[in-house]
Amino acid sequence: MSKSNNVHEMLNIMSKNGWRITDQRKSLAQIFSDHPGYLSPKDVYDHMSEKYPSVSFDTVYRNLRMMNDMGVLEQFYFMDGGLKFRANCLDHHHHHLICINCEKTLTFDYCPMDNGVELPGNYKIVNHRFEIYGLCEDCQQ
Amino acid sequence: MSKSNNVHEMLNIMSKNGWRITDQRKSLAQIFSDHPGYLSPKDVYDHMSEKYPSVSFDTVYRNLRMMNDMGVLEQFYFMDGGLKFRANCLDHHHHHLICINCEKTLTFDYCPMDNGVELPGNYKIVNHRFEIYGLCEDCQQ
């Protein structure tokens, strides 16, 4: 459960899927391991720039998309439509409690689908989305 | 509860907020009254074009934003980040059941926030989002 373990796990998954482990990809894994909350492509680019001043946006985008496709990251459109990514929790279903100021997130296990939602119509349920937005303790001051 | 009533109501709100009632705005109200589901700006533009072949995208966007700001419409970013609008239900809190194929929506009154969610941390809850995606009866075939 240590941070370096997370990085290692992410790289492992990439490697097992046939992707090459480049320095940039190591850095990406490190960034998401260091920042447990959601990051926008711009955030990621900024962090990457510290180590690789000449990194390009397209590389960031390409890798983010790839990491999302293989399940290393979890992508997410916020209420304002902005795209963000975070390290994916691989082992269980959960939802998010998100600070609208600093965007720090907590996960929680309660799922409304398990608790007696009654739905109109004869829809075949495929997916659902449940997020709670608020101010974290630090941001309430 | 008739359709023309809805149009009238929407125009009324706009008028009371000091906005002028132009032909294009009448058409917009009519379009949303005729289409109870979610419409993208492009959808709206296409419908507008039928009556006003020279309508421009910026007029559509400006009015959609304005109608959203004053509560006539309800705006919404879908799971894929796409922006959509629909006529706002002004009288009660509800959530949506959305067909992932035709995007027809049903509303339902169950709200997870009323049903014993237990949250970690000391967040001050501001907002929440709960949507269920599925296939409607027509689209299951």
Add this chain to the structure above:
DNA sequence: TTCCCTGCAAAGGGTTTGCAGACTG
């Protein structure tokens, strides 16, 4: 060495803004 990956550049889609003329109230 092979093929993937990167960075550059440019294109693309969706949305917003500045402006002059047209229309509402």
Add this chain to the structure above:
DNA sequence: CAGTCTGCAAACCCTTTGCAGGGAA
């Protein structure tokens, strides 16, 4: 008639794509 609204055009932001050189396996 005054002030807003529209349409045009261009700008803007975010994201994707094509390509040639550089790096991983």
